[in-house]
Amino acid sequence: MIHTNVNNALQRTAYLFSVLLVLFGSLVSTTIFADTNPQQDTSQCTYITTSAITTSTPPQTQPKPALKYSITKNFSGGAFSSCTWHDANHLVVYVMPEDPKINPSPWYAFDITPLDITADNNIPLTITLDYSDFKHRYAPKQFNQQGWQHVTVPNDEQQLRANEQDNTSYTFDVTVTSPKVRIAAQPIIDIKGYQRWTTLLKKQLPSLQVATIGLTVEKRDISMLSHISDPSKPFIILIGRQHPPELTGAMAMLSFVPELLADTDLAKTFRKQFNVLIFPLVNPDGVHHGYWRHNMQATDLNRDWGPFTQFETSAVIAQINALTAQSEVWTMLDFHSTNRDILYTHSDNASQILPTLAKDWLAKINADGPIIFQRKSSHNPKLATTKTYFYERYNSPAITYELNDTSSPQDIALSSSRSAQHFMQLLLDYQTRTYQQQGTE
Numbered sequence: 001m002i003h004t005n006v007n008n009a010l011q012r013t014a015y016l017f018s019v020l021l022v023l024f025g026s027l028v029s030t031t032i033f034a035d036t037n038p039q040q041d042t043s044q045c046t047y048i049t050t051s052a053i054t055t056s057t058p059p060q061t062q063p064k065p066a067l068k069y070s071i072t073k074n075f076s077g078g079a080f081s082s083c084t085w086h087d088a089n090h091l092v093v094y095v096m097p098e099d100p101k102i103n104p105s106p107w108y109a110f111d112i113t114p115l116d117i118t119a120d121n122n123i124p125l126t127i128t129l130d131y132s133d134f135k136h137r138y139a140p141k142q143f144n145q146q147g148w149q150h151v152t153v154p155n156d157e158q159q160l161r162a163n164e165q166d167n168t169s170y171t172f173d174v175t176v177t178s179p180k181v182r183i184a185a186q187p188i189i190d191i192k193g194y195q196r197w198t199t200l201l202k203k204q205l206p207s208l209q210v211a212t213i214g215l216t217v218e219k220r221d222i223s224m225l226s227h228i229s230d231p232s233k234p235f236i237i238l239i240g241r242q243h244p245p246e247l248t249g250a251m252a253m254l255s256f257v258p259e260l261l262a263d264t265d266l267a268k269t270f271r272k273q274f275n276v277l278i279f280p281l282v283n284p285d286g287v288h289h290g291y292w293r294h295n296m297q298a299t300d301l302n303r304d305w306g307p308f309t310q311f312e313t314s315a316v317i318a319q320i321n322a323l324t325a326q327s328e329v330w331t332m333l334d335f336h337s338t339n340r341d342i343l344y345t346h347s348d349n350a351s352q353i354l355p356t357l358a359k360d361w362l363a364k365i366n367a368d369g370p371i372i373f374q375r376k377s378s379h380n381p382k383l384a385t386t387k388t389y390f391y392e393r394y395n396s397p398a399i400t401y402e403l404n405d406t407s408s409p410q411d412i413a414l415s416s417s418r419s420a421q422h423f424m425q426l427l428l429d430y431q432t433r434t435y436q437q438q439g440t441e
């Protein structure tokens, strides 16, 4: 028995890391080396010799021909506003939001390619990320043979002081190795990454339905994964990536879902008793363009639940309305990232269905680790969030599942997998108790 458990745990761990490899590792072949043309965008970084580098408006100067690197953003998720060379070894990258008045989540992602591969590029390149009036949020990561790694924290005193002053810029050094280095605010999981993940899930569970339920403004697919064993049974709804740069929340969802669809006794029993609707990538346009928060119509999708003015939210709610018509929604989970690991819930006993789910679940998640979540209980009827909408409509738990920006992918994978197992067990226990009570009355 013990051996079986250990084997199951090992198999699951191996599976999780294979998912991580699919998500991050295969980017080596499909993205890093294949889809960019370094000659395309070399003119966009101008060369300056004077002018303060801290101003947010790039100076109007002529490009200098003898540059050592090209800077490109012509890949899915690639983003920055403009760039200048302060000197041959100091690049300033201006990072601006898609729309004014937006929550400060400066997202950036770009490739640096040495233009002369015979030259000695071991001299570190200094990069300043300039966010204008916005605050720094994401410590830079670089993609190399080991996958995504944190860029080393600056050890130069002057850089450290500059970064700590008002937090509207961040300066660091990076050694650019051939053929190129990708720098980004977080590990990139783009639309192709979700497609690879979906293919893997479908292979794992052929009865999983995968459908395009609508198109965005730029005609990208809005997808739904569903597993409906009996439409009269309760539904669980999972929502992801409404906010493009919130990658740690995305990673949590990408490890949570496979557990629900796994070939384990627990998951199989769960799927007999509950139907699952999964909307993993609600804002594909925003993800593609490297937006900080909005879709193509300058709208925060997590403020459109109720109005449903956007293609993305309308497509999702139309499916939920149609598919759950004969039943109830028992829980909605919406995955995000913020500056801590936290579940935003309603207060205990506020809902008729599963009144203590958040409390019971949190205790189990935190007993297991490796991530310890805080909890904040509140209800704000004025905010048209997913959480408010589902709670008010179904009177069941609606939880915003938020990961810290700085939580590691490995910890997130383990925590989310365990969290999903507890989630399934608690729902099954609750359902058994409900039917027992009904039977004795």
Ligand SMILES: [Zn+2]
Pocket: 243, 246, 336, 337
């Ligand atoms: Zn968010």
